[in-house]
Every structure is written in structure tokens, then in C-alpha cells.
Amino acid sequence: MAEDMLKFYVFANLAQSYVSTKKRLYCYALNTKSATQSTNNTRQKIYDMNFIANYLPSLSAQLAPKAPYAEMIAKNLIANLCALIILELRFLERKDLESIINALCAQNLESAQAINATRGGVIDCLELLTSCGKNLLYSTKARFYLLLAQKISSPYLCSCILSLIFWNRSLTFVRVCAFICTFGRLKL
Numbered sequence: 001m002a003e004d005m006l007k008f009y010v011f012a013n014l015a016q017s018y019v020s021t022k023k024r025l026y027c028y029a030l031n032t033k034s035a036t037q038s039t040n041n042t043r044q045k046i047y048d049m050n051f052i053a054n055y056l057p058s059l060s061a062q063l064a065p066k067a068p069y070a071e072m073i074a075k076n077l078i079a080n081l082c083a084l085i086i087l088e089l090r091f092l093e094r095k096d097l098e099s100i101i102n103a104l105c106a107q108n109l110e111s112a113q114a115i116n117a118t119r120g121g122v123i124d125c126l127e128l129l130t131s132c133g134k135n136l137l138y139s140t141k142a143r144f145y146l147l148l149a150q151k152i153s154s155p156y157l158c159s160c161i162l163s164l165i166f167w168n169r170s171l172t173f174v175r176v177c178a179f180i181c182t183f184g185r186l187k188l
Helices: 002-014 042-063 070-091 095-106 109-119 126-136 140-151 155-166 170-181
Strands: none
Touching: 002 042, 002 070, 042 070, 042 126, 070 095, 070 126, 070 155, 070 170, 095 126, 095 140, 095 155, 140 155, 155 170
């Protein structure tokens, strides 16, 4: 997932032109047997996405002379990666989300890292989420999602809602609706 974003980023910035098609080229299907849907390698996926998100700014600086939109595209991809990192936590425990909620609420990295260290959370990317979230948390929508996430006890629903701060994906809204309509039995 993160590797695909990195490839897309480089191609988008180096391309001189593009061709589009009216036909659907790719159909996304939820596959519970897929490596990207497996919960066995959650920590590695989070690490990979965090690494790519931290690498994008230096790559955009290198591409900037030839690609005028490199920095803007990198910022959007970093926000998308932040959303995917939070979404990866949906099958873990609520305590793993506490440090993210506290970091985004207080916008205070030190207190969030202390909470994360004492609870043994899996978040190694609080700095990325906090710095990316600072630019987004001024919107009414983001504050609403953050307040809502604080009141939700389900880690699945909480991480889905927190991810919406960074990226409004229609698939995330489908996940939330399916979870609510099935009283928590269906987790996509």
C-alpha cells in the first residue's frame, strides 16, 4: 500500500503527460485473505507507511526543480498515509488509540509519547500524526470527528472515525455503516 503510493508519487511528478480512459481500469474488492487486509502484519504495515510518509518531504525537495507540484502532492499523500495508519489500528485494542487521541486533542507530542510508552502502544508514528494533524485540526469537521472518537468505546469505530480527519474515503464511510448496521459483527 505505502509502496504503491511512493511509486505513484514519483510517476505523477515525472510524467509530462497522461492518458485517461472512460472505461473502468481497476475494480477494488475487499478480500479478507489479502496481505493488505491481514491483521498479522499490522505493525510492519504501520512502520512501512510511517517510513514512506517521513521520506516524502525529502523526495519532494529533490523532485521540486522538475516537478512544481511535488510538495503539494507529497502533503496530500502524507495525509492519506496518516489516515491509513490510523485505520490499521481498527482491529487492535482501544488503549492503542488513546495516544493518538491525546496527541491530536492536545497537539502535545510529549504527553502522548509518555502515555504510549506506559501503555506499550504500537504507535511509532505519533510525531508524524501530530504534525500532520496540526494543519487539519482547525476545521470544524476535524474537531467534530475528534470529539466523536473520544466518546466511542469500540476501537474499530474509533479508528475509522479518526482516519476521516486525514482523508474522507468513501470506503471508510462504508466500513462505519456496515459496522453500525450489523451491530458490530461486520468489520471490513
